[in-house]
Amino acid sequence: MTKAEFIAKLNEALSSLSVNARQDAILFFTEQIDDLIDEGKTEDQAVDALGDFHALVAALYKEEQASRSGENRDTQTVRGESNRPEARSFTTDKRPSTIVLTETNCAVQILPSPDHKIHLEYEITRQIDVTITCDHDRLTYTAREIFPVFHFHIFGRKPVSLYLPADYLPDLEIKTGNAPLRAGNISCDTANFKTGNASLSLAHITAKKLTAQTSNAPIRAEHFTADLVKLNTSNASLTTTHCTCSSLSCKTSNGTLLTEHCSLNTLNAVTSNGKNTAEHITADIVNLTSSNGTVRLQNAEVKEITLITSNGSINAILPGSIADYRIDAQTSNGKSSLPPHKATGEKSLKASTRNGKINVMFNADQ
Numbered sequence: 001m002t003k004a005e006f007i008a009k010l011n012e013a014l015s016s017l018s019v020n021a022r023q024d025a026i027l028f029f030t031e032q033i034d035d036l037i038d039e040g041k042t043e044d045q046a047v048d049a050l051g052d053f054h055a056l057v058a059a060l061y062k063e064e065q066a067s068r069s070g071e072n073r074d075t076q077t078v079r080g081e082s083n084r085p086e087a088r089s090f091t092t093d094k095r096p097s098t099i100v101l102t103e104t105n106c107a108v109q110i111l112p113s114p115d116h117k118i119h120l121e122y123e124i125t126r127q128i129d130v131t132i133t134c135d136h137d138r139l140t141y142t143a144r145e146i147f148p149v150f151h152f153h154i155f156g157r158k159p160v161s162l163y164l165p166a167d168y169l170p171d172l173e174i175k176t177g178n179a180p181l182r183a184g185n186i187s188c189d190t191a192n193f194k195t196g197n198a199s200l201s202l203a204h205i206t207a208k209k210l211t212a213q214t215s216n217a218p219i220r221a222e223h224f225t226a227d228l229v230k231l232n233t234s235n236a237s238l239t240t241t242h243c244t245c246s247s248l249s250c251k252t253s254n255g256t257l258l259t260e261h262c263s264l265n266t267l268n269a270v271t272s273n274g275k276n277t278a279e280h281i282t283a284d285i286v287n288l289t290s291s292n293g294t295v296r297l298q299n300a301e302v303k304e305i306t307l308i309t310s311n312g313s314i315n316a317i318l319p320g321s322i323a324d325y326r327i328d329a330q331t332s333n334g335k336s337s338l339p340p341h342k343a344t345g346e347k348s349l350k351a352s353t354r355n356g357k358i359n360v361m362f363n364a365d366q
Contacts, residue, residue, distance in 0.1 A: 003033050006047045013057045025060050028126070077131045078124055085123035085157045090132050092118050095168055096139040103143050103176040104128065107159035107198075110174065110183035112166055119163040128157070139170075164188070181214075200233075218255075238271075257290075276309070295353075304348040313356040318349070321364040325349040331358050 014022045036046035080086045124130055133140045164186050172191040181193055182201040190209040199217045205224040218236045226245045238252045242261045250269045257271045260279040267286045269276055276290040281300040288295045290309040297316040307314045325345040329338035336358035351358050
């Protein structure tokens, strides 16, 4: 199909769109075909490179429908005029109870505001538009690709920056696609951070509930205070340090776990095929679990301890004497420094492994 044939067919297929939307689409694809021809493609090859024609049309109608659905709201939608990123900003005096930020594949960072206002700084391109809706209940930022079936990104965008006032405690829901997410020096009521295949870095956060999730990339959380914390990744490391919370749950697979300098009621740390280490912990309950990895606990003041692995060793240095603990120790094909069972003591220690050693020492007995 030639360029002229494609444009004529597209113009006819988009007859139900608004005049502005139809003109924007025709202009966009005309420029894309010209760019591809400049790269050395024939007209037929350039048209073929755009992808399935019916998918293009469906995406354009979907875009128009989404635009119309937001006409009656306090909504701002902006789109770039070229492939080069263009800087934009949004500021509001409002204090919505919830902030929802959804990005495509651009990094996000959350930082303290220099004043009492909420600030958003972001970039757009011709392929990306950003819609911001704000009222007293909810602030929503959504970035989306205009033509998701045709990717033509030359320049990368700078991270989106969300600045929050120090005395402001919203519910945060931040989601990115395959791009890093960083939050630091903020307070909130609840926070839900999610990205895919990219790192998560959290520091100096105060919240009632904190949830962070990614995959195939590390999570590092440090210097935070919260009631309930859940951190989850896969095929990567997870590090938590200097935290104070009621319940801390850390989970990864095929990666190492490190929890240190934490004061909490309950710690549940689970990994597979990786080392699981906790140091300088004060807690009521600590559960460290791994498969095919070493479990290690040191300098921990804990009332109830559970250390479980398979095909790995268990190492611990605990305060007090062995007489302070009720012990349940089991291993297969490995040596143990603990008796299988011991009923005395106010504290509880359970250690279980297969094909590995159990080596637990007590400070007062050395």
